[in-house]
Amino acid sequence: MKVLGRSRSGLAKESAFRFTIRENMADAANKYPENVPGKFYVDDQCIDCDLCRETAPANFKRNDDGGHSYVYKQPETPEEEGLCKEAMEGCPVEAIGNDGNGA
Ligand code: SF4
Numbered sequence: 486m487k488v489l490g491r492s493r494s495g496l497a498k499e500s501a502f503r504f505t506i507r508e509n510m511a512d513a514a515n516k517y518p519e520n521v522p523g524k525f526y527v528d529d530q531c532i533d534c535d536l537c538r539e540t541a542p543a544n545f546k547r548n549d550d551g552g553h554s555y556v557y558k559q560p561e562t563p564e565e566e567g568l569c570k571e572a573m574e575g576c577p578v579e580a581i582g583n584d585g586n587g588a
Contacts, residue, residue, distance in 0.1 A: 511573075511582030519548055523559035525569050530580040537572035537581060544569050554580075 509530055516526040525544065527537070531553040537545040538554055543565055546557040560566040573581040 509579055511579050511584075513582055514583060516582065517548070517551070517555045519555040519557070521556055521559060523556070524583050525556045525559060525573070526582050527554050528557060528580050528582060529553075530578045532578055532580070533571065534577060534585040536575050536577070540575060541565065541568035545572060 487533070498510045504545050509581070511528045511530070513526060513528070514564040515528040515530070517529065517531075527545070533554065535547075535554075538547060541550050541560075544556055544560055547553070547556055556569075560569045569581075570583070573583055
C-alpha cells in the first residue's frame with residue numbers, strides 16, 4: 486500500500502532508522518573546530534543534508550572541503566536563537582548541540 490508515495494514497508498524502515506539515529510545526541514567533544522565559540526555547534530555526525538543552512542542561514546555555513554556544516558555565528562537575536570533551535574530539532578542525525586561551553 487502506498488502512503489504519500491511511499492510503501493508501508495518503506496515508512497516502517499524509515500521510522501526504524503530515525504529511531505536508531507535519534508539516540509545519537511550531539512557531543513561537544515566531537516564538534517568541528519570551525520564552530521565559533523558559544524553554545525550552538527555541529528559535531529562530526531553531520532551528513533551535510535543542508536537543513537540547518539536553509540533554516541538558519543545567518544548562523545550555519547557549509548565547509549565545502551569537509552562536506553559538513555558548522556556554526557559560523559552564534560545567534561544574536563531572539564529570532565536567530567529560535568531558528569537555531571529549529572535547525573537543531575530538525576537535524577536528522579542530531580549533529581547540532583546547544584550545550585557548548587563557549588570554548
Ligand atoms: S541539519 Fe544536521 S546533518 Fe543536516 S547539514 Fe545541518 S548539522 Fe548537518
